Amino acid sequence: MTGSEKRKVAVVTGAGGAIGGAIARRLADEGYSVACTDLDAESAERTSLSIKGSAHFACDVTKEAEVLKLRDDVRKKLGEPALLVNVAGLFFVHDLLTTTEETFDQIIGVNLKGTFLTCKTFIPGFISAGGGTIVNIASTAGLHASSTRPIYSVAKAGVIMLTKSITVDFGAKGVRANVICPGLIDTPMADWITKDTEALKKWEKGMPAQRIGTVEDIAKMVSFLASEDSDYMHGSTVVVDGGGLA
Ligand SMILES: NC(=O)c1ccc[n+]([C@@H]2O[C@H](COP(=O)([O-])OP(=O)(O)OC[C@H]3O[C@@H](n4cnc5c(N)ncnc54)[C@H](O)[C@@H]3O)[C@@H](O)[C@H]2O)c1
Numbered sequence: 001m002t003g004s005e006k007r008k009v010a011v012v013t014g015a016g017g018a019i020g021g022a023i024a025r026r027l028a029d030e031g032y033s034v035a036c037t038d039l040d041a042e043s044a045e046r047t048s049l050s051i052k053g054s055a056h057f058a059c060d061v062t063k064e065a066e067v068l069k070l071r072d073d074v075r076k077k078l079g080e081p082a083l084l085v086n087v088a089g090l091f092f093v094h095d096l097l098t099t100t101e102e103t104f105d106q107i108i109g110v111n112l113k114g115t116f117l118t119c120k121t122f123i124p125g126f127i128s129a130g131g132g133t134i135v136n137i138a139s140t141a142g143l144h145a146s147s148t149r150p151i152y153s154v155a156k157a158g159v160i161m162l163t164k165s166i167t168v169d170f171g172a173k174g175v176r177a178n179v180i181c182p183g184l185i186d187t188p189m190a191d192w193i194t195k196d197t198e199a200l201k202k203w204e205k206g207m208p209a210q211r212i213g214t215v216e217d218i219a220k221m222v223s224f225l226a227s228e229d230s231d232y233m234h235g236s237t238v239v240v241d242g243g244g245l246a
Pocket of ligand 1: 190
């Protein structure tokens with residue numbers, strides 16, 4: 001990119017987290033101005049301070065008024081976004097019979113409603129600008145049922161179908177949306193297994209890739225799906241899981 005070329009603007013939700021931070025850094029390295037946003041303003045600021053040409057914004061993606069404010073603030077500070085990466089998410093081990101209504105709403109709220117609200121809010125700007133790209137982060141949990149995560153799995157399955165629906169409704173209007181399903185990635189969210197070294201070793205031995213995923217594994221795929229190299233991919237579900245689902 002030459003100095004006079006305008007940098008494209010990317011919005012990354014959950015940018016204060018492990019995967020979101022790695023994605024924000026990767027996109028900045030590739031020339032994007034990155035709007036780093038998170039519920040946790042301090043962590044979003046930390047990510048933003050570590051990368052050039054970025055800004056941080058506090059936003060709870062479960063609240064429409066905050067998402068609308070985010071859009072307006074990003075436009076004012078960085079310009080009209082061309083890329084939206086939905087990374088904000090919430091996971092903890094849970095059991096169907098003891099999950100309260102409040103917990104159900106919380107898990108669906110962050111993972112699914114949050115993705116719906118940001119897509120709904122940023123898509124009109126993409127269309128007016130002649131196009132835009134969305135990369136949603138779901139999970140392999142949205143593709144196959146495994147124990148101790150029923151509501152999270154439902155939420156991530158919803159994110160996959162939301163991405164396909166966006167493609168069908170807005171693809172012809174220039175909106176290109178794809179969804180990544182990470183397998184187990186080495187972040188604090190995976191501490192239910194990583195804190196048990198023996199269990200992790202056993203799990204890794206059973207994997208085709210023989211290792212847990214890294215945040216860079218996901219950031220690399222976001223970078224590809226944001227780029228023109230993937231311009232014939234619309235509504236695709238991309239599994240990045242070291243072969244676990246194979
Ligand atoms: N780590 C894994 O093994 C794994 C596997 C599959 C999918 N994922 C998905 O990847 C994404 C990132 O996960 P991570 O491992 O980096 O976890 P993380 O906890 O480090 O990151 C999640 C981020 O989302 C933010 N967040 C939570 N609620 C929010 C809200 N209401 N509004 C805005 N931001 C909010 C958190 O503050 C946090 O910074 C999540 O969507 C997660 O479901 C992770």
